[in-house]
Amino acid sequence: MSLLDPIHAVLKRTGLDAIALVPGANFLRVFGKDFHQMERPLVVIVPRTGSPAAVVPNLELGSFKPLGFPGEIFDWRDEEGYMEAFLSAGRFLPQLGKGSRVGVEGQRMRVFDFLALQQALPLASFTDAHAVISTVRLHKTPAEVAALREAIRRSELALENTLPQVKVGMTEKDIESILLRELFAAGCDGISFDPIVAAGDNAAKPHASARSDYRIKAGDALLFDYGGRYNHFSADITRTFFVGSVSEHDRAFYETVLAANSKGRAFAKPGLTASAVDDAVCKVLENSQFAAFKRHKTGHGLGLDVHEAPQIMRGNQQVLEPGMIFTIEPGLYRDGEAGVRIEDDVVVTESGIESLTTFPRELRIIGL
Numbered sequence: 172m173s174l175l176d177p178i179h180a181v182l183k184r185t186g187l188d189a190i191a192l193v194p195g196a197n198f199l200r201v202f203g204k205d206f207h208q209m210e211r212p213l214v215v216i217v218p219r220t221g222s223p224a225a226v227v228p229n230l231e232l233g234s235f236k237p238l239g240f241p242g243e244i245f246d247w248r249d250e251e252g253y254m255e256a257f258l259s260a261g262r263f264l265p266q267l268g269k270g271s272r273v274g275v276e277g278q279r280m281r282v283f284d285f286l287a288l289q290q291a292l293p294l295a296s297f298t299d300a301h302a303v304i305s306t307v308r309l310h311k312t313p314a315e316v317a318a319l320r321e322a323i324r325r326s327e328l329a330l331e332n333t334l335p336q337v338k339v340g341m342t343e344k345d346i347e348s349i350l351l352r353e354l355f356a357a358g359c360d361g362i363s364f365d366p367i368v369a370a371g372d373n374a375a376k377p378h379a380s381a382r383s384d385y386r387i388k389a390g391d392a393l394l395f396d397y398g399g400r401y402n403h404f405s406a407d408i409t410r411t412f413f414v415g416s417v418s419e420h421d422r423a424f425y426e427t428v429l430a431a432n433s434k435g436r437a438f439a440k441p442g443l444t445a446s447a448v449d450d451a452v453c454k455v456l457e458n459s460q461f462a463a464f465k466r467h468k469t470g471h472g473l474g475l476d477v478h479e480a481p482q483i484m485r486g487n488q489q490v491l492e493p494g495m496i497f498t499i500e501p502g503l504y505r506d507g508e509a510g511v512r513i514e515d516d517v518v519v520t521e522s523g524i525e526s527l528t529t530f531p532r533e534l535r536i537i538g539l
């Protein structure tokens with residue numbers, strides 16, 4: 172049993188000769204610890220045969236050594252630069268010569284990491300293996316599901332404690348500050364991402380930023396897309412409320428999104444493809460009077476990264492299997508007027524899915 176077994180399994184499955192990892196979610200899953208990506212490169216190279224090599228900034232050695240890396244470490248100091256350490260690592264890996272193929276994390280490795288690696292292994296060819304490397308995170312362990320469940324419990328408590336403090340006339344920034352305070356008060360380790368607190372026309376932008384110059388008023392939709400982190404796992408929750416009152420048109424708009432969300436939660440089960448789930452959810456929106464206001468797919472995998480595999484998207488033939496976690500987050504967006512999204516985090520079980528998010532979804536008026 173080695174730390175690198177999951178990576179060796181990917182090497183065997185793909186026929187790649189080596190995989191290079193940089194800090195990030197895959198690194199964290201493999202080593203149980205992450206490092207900040209900064210101006211100092213840290214790259215681990217795991218060959219299919221032979222001993223692995225790691226290029227590590229000297230100031231990180233105290234954190235890296237206790238991980239129990241089963242290979243050779245090439246450290247480098249600020250004053251000498253990193254290139255000699257990369258070249259030494261390359262000489263240590265002669266099996267990665269002409270004709271060898273090295274998989275890298277295309278969505279994570281920076282260009283300067285890559286150029287240094289290329290110089291270290293000048294005869295190897297490189298391929299973007301991000302998707303296949305990330306399969307080490309596709310199925311969550313019971314402990315990982317428990318961590319996300321706890322992140323969600325704390326995040327939902329924070330939202331429940333935020334809502335009574337929301338009043339007509341507050342800015343989105345005011346409300347965001349309250350939410351952030353409540354997330355930390357609820358015991359979250361950190362936040363999954365900068366929260367989206369968006370009212371009225373701003374809610375029609377799926378990834379809006381909170382404004383300090385707009386005061387919420389009666390009839391506004393107020394969308395929260397946010398999450399707290401716990402033990403490295405990030406909740407990703409969206410609920411949309413109405414401030415003071417709701418028009419009949421907006422009520423129908425909301426109920427359409429809720430019907431799509433409910434469809435996804437009722438429909439998803441192991442054995443279906445991610446494409447089939449997206450199709451079922453999208454059809455609810457597309458067959459409604461609001462079809463023109465759909466902007467995005469149903470959801471994405473969720474774990475150590477907030478957006479990861481499996482993407483819940485038409486065309487993705489990934490079959491859902493127990494232990495996978497993803498979001499169901501249909502939304503509708505009327506530019507310049509209002510947006511509604513309702514987002515749940517679900518885990519695939521042996522017989523269906525369980526929604527880890529339990530915050531009520533019925534239309535709720537707040538801010539009175």
Ligand code: GLY
Nearest residue numbers: 377467468470500
């Ligand atoms: N929140 C919608 C999306 O990123 O697809």
Ligand code: MN
Nearest residue numbers: 396407408514
């Ligand atoms: Mn979200």
Ligand code: MN
Nearest residue numbers: 407498500514
């Ligand atoms: Mn999401």
